[in-house]
Amino acid sequence: MKSGLLYALAVVVLVLVALGAYLAMPETSKPELDQSRTRTSANGLYVAAIEPEAGGPKLGELENWILTVKTAAGKPVDDAAITVGGGMPDHNHGLPTAPLMTGHLGDGRYRIEGVKFSMSGWWELRFDISSPAGSDTAIFNLVL
Numbered sequence: 001m002k003s004g005l006l007y008a009l010a011v012v013v014l015v016l017v018a019l020g021a022y023l024a025m026p027e028t029s030k031p032e033l034d035q036s037r038t039r040t041s042a043n044g045l046y047v048a049a050i051e052p053e054a055g056g057p058k059l060g061e062l063e064n065w066i067l068t069v070k071t072a073a074g075k076p077v078d079d080a081a082i083t084v085g086g087g088m089p090d091h092n093h094g095l096p097t098a099p100l101m102t103g104h105l106g107d108g109r110y111r112i113e114g115v116k117f118s119m120s121g122w123w124e125l126r127f128d129i130s131s132p133a134g135s136d137t138a139i140f141n142l143v144l
């Protein structure tokens with residue numbers, strides 16, 4: 001009788017501890033976003049890197065970014081056609097602007113003009129890259 005009571009008490013304590021741990025779980029415990037500024041493209045053809053041309057990114061500002069494209073073997077790709085897309089996956093909306101690749105800077109570098117992040121949160125920035133090496137896509141995550 002006494003051991004049965006102790007057992008029941010132990011079960012109650014365990015349930016409360018588990019519930020407490022569950023409720024204490026931070027909202028950010030969803031899988032971490034890979035926010036690295038260098039990514040291999042989806043099919044592995046390219047290694048792409050991005051950086052803001054003049055610091056930032058700043059919320060609500062029109063900014064230029066520099067995209068650097070190399071082959072998987074590390075050779076700069078200078079003859080690519082680049083289109084830009086993206087948006088906020090959590091909000092089901094796209095970019096507020098239509099960024100364009102406006103300059104081949106050499107050494108695999110491209111100027112991407114007109115990037116704007118109009119609200120805080122998780123953004124995807126997508127680059128469709130086409131060159132004689134093939135077509136592939138690189139997607140970057142940014143959290144502002």
Ligand SMILES: [Cu+2]
Pocket residue numbers: 088091093119121
């Ligand atoms: Cu949004």
